[in-house]
Amino acid sequence: MLRGMLFCIGILPSGCLCAISNVLAFLAEHVVGYRRKVAMDNLRKAFPEKSEKELRRIASASYRNFFDTTLNIFRIRYASQKRVMRSVAFKNLEMMQNLYAKGKDGVLLAGHYSCWEYIGTVQLSIGHQTIAAYQPLSFAPLENVIAEARRRFGAKMAVLREVFRVLMEHQARGKLTMTLMVSDQSPARGSCTHWVTLLGQLTPVLIGPERIAQKLNSAVMYLRIVERRRFRYEYELVMLSENAAEEKPMAITKKFYIELEKDLRRAPHCWMWTHKRWKHQNRYEIEKKYE
DSSP, rough: OOHHHHHHHHHHHHHHHHHHHHHHHHHHIIIIOOOHHHHHHHHHHHTSOOOOHHHHHHHHHHHHHHHHHHHHHHHHHSSOOEEEEEHHSOOTTTTHHHHHHHHHHHHHHHHHSSSOGGGGGGGGTSEEEEEEOOOOOOOHHHHHHHHHEEEEEEEEEEEEEGGGHHHHHHHHHTEEEEEEEEEEOOOOOGGGGEEEEEETTEEEEEEEEEHHHHTTOOEEEEEEEEEEEEEEEEEEEEEEEEOOOGGGTTTHHHHHHHHHHHHHOOOOOGGGSSSOOOTTHHHHHHOOOOO
């Protein structure tokens, strides 16, 4: 029954998906009140210069962005390939193709920003084996649909804790990889050992993606996502380092957050403000390891 419902949603035209997303966003924000206070507190910290009216508008749009991203997963899984490919355009795909010609692996870093789910379609245009790093959901039926969507065009999935092993196996077989990692998660409370400044806020960061790239001496790119209109996206690749092993510690991570902040200032509604982004700021004085 669930799959049948998701199939029906996935094949709908964009206008219908927008309407569904609008309704779900309204219910989440104004009826359920899902993390509304968290979102507003985050926005006040990030943009103290903006009025409450502006911040509320950004918050409301961010709820729509969340449900747009969710509905896009069902489109990728169930819509025709033609419709899926119309939903995304790559601006400079030759960057990946040039890396393949040089025999270089790639790591593609993205934030929880706009809709990154279409990256799996890149497998149709590059020689690398695309690997999507992920954390499984506890609700298995939905997790299965998401995994099928991400694998549909030939990408492989790797649980986050097993990514390095999977990449080493591919490297041992001489197969070049292009690995997508969503990299702006907050560390666990006891693991806040590396920090950057994001939107004026001390922010603890994970450095696992950087370390993986350095061990493999991969090229590292940032995935810039521009929403041309709802359910239509442009992906641009920004080179952070062509040889990660040559970079100083934290250099790649800092470059990633510089690019992410550019996007957050350009279109802040595309980020998931309902996450408790700065809940561990009090750990900074304890750890004394600000980079």
